[in-house]
Amino acid sequence: MNIAASVLPLTRPRVIQPGLDRWDPQVETYRVPGLGALVLRLQGGDRLTITDREGRQPAELAVFTVATPGSNDPARADFAALDLKPGAESAGIARLLAGDIADADGPDQVAEWRRQLRRWNLPGGIDRVARVLEGDTRAGEAVTFTAGRDAVVVIHAPGAPMAPAEQSPATDLGVTLQRHAANPAPLPELPAPLGDIVAEFRVDRCTALSYEVKEGQFIQVIDVAGRQCSDFVAFDARQLQRGKERGIDMTTTRTMLGSIYPGPGLASKFFDMDMQALTEVIRDTCGRHDTFGLACTSRFYEDAGYPGHPSCSENFNNALERFGLDRRRGWQAVNLFYNTGISATNAIFLDDPWSRPGDYVLMRALKDLVCGSSACPDDIDATNAWNPTDIHVRIYDAKHSFSKAMAFRMTPDAEPRLTRETGFHPRISALTRNFTEYRGFWLPNRFNNAGPTAEYWACREAAAVMDLSPLRKFEVLGADAEDLLQIACTRNIRKLSDGQVVYTAMCYPHGGMVDDGTVFRLGPDRYRWIGGDEFGGKWLRDLAEQRGLKQVWVKSATDQLHNIALQGPKSRDILKEIIWTPPARPRVDEIQWFHFTVGRIGDFNGIAVVVSRTGYSGELGYEIFCHPKDAPAVWDAIWEAGRPHGLEPLGLEALDILRIEAGLIFAHYEFNDQTDPYEAGIGFTVAAKGNEEFVGREAVLRRKENPRQQLVGLEIDAKQAVGHGDCVHVGRAQVGIVTSGCISPILGKNIALCRMDVAYAAIGTEVEVGKIDGHQKRLPARVVRFPFYDPEKLKPRS
Known part of the structure; x- marks a missing residue:
């Protein structure tokens, strides 16, 4: 027998890592x-x-x-x-x-x-x-x-x-x-400084160092080569002088913030055990860190079979000794660039880090600090992608003012873009400091004095204005533009007239949804797609290439078109006072539902705007699109005209109540790439009749004929809040999952949208929403018709 011939050839498994390529020096x-x-x-x-x-x-x-x-x-x-x-x-x-x-x-x-x-x-x-x-x-x-x-x-x-x-x-x-010649440097070039550098240090691989930072100064911790973790510790310098060790305490930080992973923003701070804030996170270009574990310890390596292996905790013991800090076996630390999480079984797990070369975290010192930074020596698992490298630290002068931001990436291999402010931010920020990051932009959660309940009632009874600028806008142009959108969208785009808008979905070949959004027809061969996901533009371009459509261009316009929505029964009265339209264009009071007009603020010489009769509130409403440079003036005009009508600003918390009552869906809640339009509750967007082709049509119609789940409305006979992810049961078996829920102010009921097994989707079916572990506590509920509010949509049609 030929033993060599019987041995199977060695093959290496393929792992696709589009966003994690190693640095190429050339x-x-x-x-x-x-x-x-x-x-x-x-x-x-x-x-x-x-x-x-x-x-x-x-x-x-x-x-x-x-x-x-x-x-x-x-x-x-x-x-x-x-x-x-x-x-x-x-x-x-x-x-x-x-x-x-x-x-x-x-x-x-x-x-x-x-x-x-x-x-x-x-x-x-x-x-x-x-x-x-x-x-x-x-x-x-x-x-x-x-x-x-x-x-x-x-x-x-x-x-x-x-x-x-x-x-x-x-x-x-x-x-x-x-590069013609290979870069002789063993590591990539550092990103450009953000401002005037007070001091900077290189933390060599597998080591740690300590340094002092004055109150107000900024600390930038940079991952030089990518996929390298860095533990960060900080102590109140004045307390150290008094003989007290008051450093970052993870338990206190989690308690104060109410979350495991603090993110950048006004509330993103790290606290000591006396609940005093020591640092504030200003920027984060990576987005994945560990804030609940210790810096790696000698015991960790010993228990893994590596006695004598260097550890961050021992390195900190040596680096911080000069400041009189007691040695300890393990240091509480912010584990920057460390990709860990908590599993469904409540166990901590780790995976390859997310950070890329040049990724950084920028923090502001809220007190005089003694700090330590490490370049983690872990080479026995995926913590540092099996290859520890350097960390770089820069200290910037307190005189600087850096924008608060996280990094947004459209795809794993895309360049990061820091969180931006919309064109309306100068006006909105004067009314609130409560912002959240939403798809690469800062949007308000709620406003001072009024709050979400008052904002909600303003929209239902008078008018409210909200910033929707993060919606992604793409110009679809050329002789093949209509063909491309006909293939991409579930609606029959060929029926769209100039000046008309249609709500539609885009699907993958298997029937799952790419996104939902609206298509504006601005003229022959000229369309505008407005959706929630920046990937929509790439999807359209890739589809055009696959189908051989040569005469179509898909151009990103989000940075050139910012928009606010004016919603509520008084919205028409407000807008018709301030929008001038040419004689050949419809006036604001003439625009029909899902149509738009082109006009100006005030008169013939005013700011150019596009006004559509669309919205996300279930009320009569409009959206006003303008260039970002004109946004403050557009806000001022609407604000001044609206105040006599009871106009209020509206944040995301109130908007969520409005859209749930109106049965309007939200990405990654009511739909995702596993959900077809029928399961998402928007089967009306599917052009099922005729032979018009769109991507995923056969799969969508097949799933329609053999449905497994259906979006339904629930009324819950309890006042306890019900939200996304809550399980829905009949007896012991889970039959559905809540996608969104709220207490409806106008209905006085606890309501929810739920993706339900079709066997229990009939109106009147009694079910139970599970709490705790889904079994120990149940909230009685029943399936009801939705939209809950104005189910015939008479308000927006009015």
Whole structure:
């Protein structure tokens, strides 16, 4: 017998990690935001590739000689270094140089761009640029240049502020820089400083260090190479001088915040055992950390069979000894970039870390602090992806004011974008400080003095105004635009008239929902998709490519179109006083339900707006779209006109009650990628008759004929709150799950939306909502018709 022949060939399993690639020292990738810019230092032989990510987005390049940083020698134009010829003046770069940042990717990014200009002694005005990627470029089209010699290049994504009825947003460019020579550095270059650095330290792999921070200063902990954990400890320096150790205490922090994972924002603080706040989280670009465990200990490694292995706790013992802190076997710490969680069986588990090279957490010291930071030495499991690397710490001056933000990524391999403020934020922030992060933007939970109950009643009885700017807007343009939307949407888009809006769903091939949203038809071959998920634009572009639709462009317009909703029985009376429309356009009081008009605030010379008769409240209502730079003035006009009618601002808490009463669905509550439109309660959006094709049609109709679950309404005969995830039972068996619930002020009832097994979905069926473990406590309930409020939708139709 041939033993060798009987041995199966060794095969390696495949693991797909689109967002967790290791650092390549020769490849750098960047994003140039629409209307923004990027400055890069090139060396001879480097290959620069610029990609038009969405199509129809030109790029402008200005090339200069390399001046010595800090010298007085100005850089000179050197287009020949990239074999380019200068052309026209760049209005966009001139606008950025002048400090007009309203249309760029936020003030922090623009400040960094201008720092880079100063660093390389570039001129204060760039009067000539070379333009590439002009014309009807396709999504993904690219150009590549090879640097003939060392140079500094400025790359700009030009455009102009987009009026709400226009469909020409400036969109992102992608930049890839392939270095001719491998970077000799063993680790990636650090991200640019956020401001004036007071001090900075490198925490070498498998070590820890201690440092002091003054009250008000900022601490930035940077993961240099990615997927590396860092424990952070902090003690009140004044208390240490008095002989008292008062450091970050996890039990106190969890109790004060009411959550396991503190996030950035006004309430995101770490407390000591005396309930005194020591640090405040300002920014977090990773989003996954452990805040309930100890720093790794010697005992952990010993019990795993590695006696003598270095640990963060022992490293802290050595690093903090100079401040008189007692040694201990385990230190309570904030475990930054440590991907742990709690399982359904209440056990702590860990997995590969999420952090990427350059990810950071920025904290503000609320007292004089003694701090410690480690570069975790764990190489026996996935904690540091089996390969410990360095951590870098920077201290910034207290004079700075950094925006509070988390990182938002559309896909795992996308560049992070920090949480943004909407165009209406200057007005809204004057009325409340209670904000929450919502899909990359800050939105108000509730407002001062009134609160969610009063906000709710204002909407039901008079009028309320809410910020819905985070809704994602995409311009769908070209001869194939209608065909693309017909394929992507469950509605029959071909029936849509100019000036009409339709509510629809988009589905995956298996019938699960991608998103729900509205389609506006602005004219022949011109549409606008407005949904909740930024992935919707990528889905449409990918679908166009798969189906060979060459004459369609899907352009992101969220940053050019912000919107508020004016909802309530008095909304028409308020708007008709302030919206001027051309004679050929419908007046506000003439717009029918799910139609829109184009107009201006005040008169012919006023601010351009698009007004649609749509909403998310179950009341008569409108949405007003404008450019972000005009948002404060639009808010002021509506606010002034609305106050005599009882207008109030409305936050997310009140909005949730309104939409549940009206039976309106919400992503990741009533629907997800496992739920088809019928199961989500919006089967009316499916064009089931005829032969019109849409993605997932066969699967959706098959699931309709053989349904397993149905969205139903519940009335609960108890006052205890019922919410998302509560189980619903008949006897011992679970037959459903609550998707959303609230106490209805206008009905005086405890109501909920529930995804129910079809065997128990009939109106009048008696069920029970489970509490505690689902069995020890039950709330009697019955299936009722929904929408609970105005089931015939007479209010929004009025």
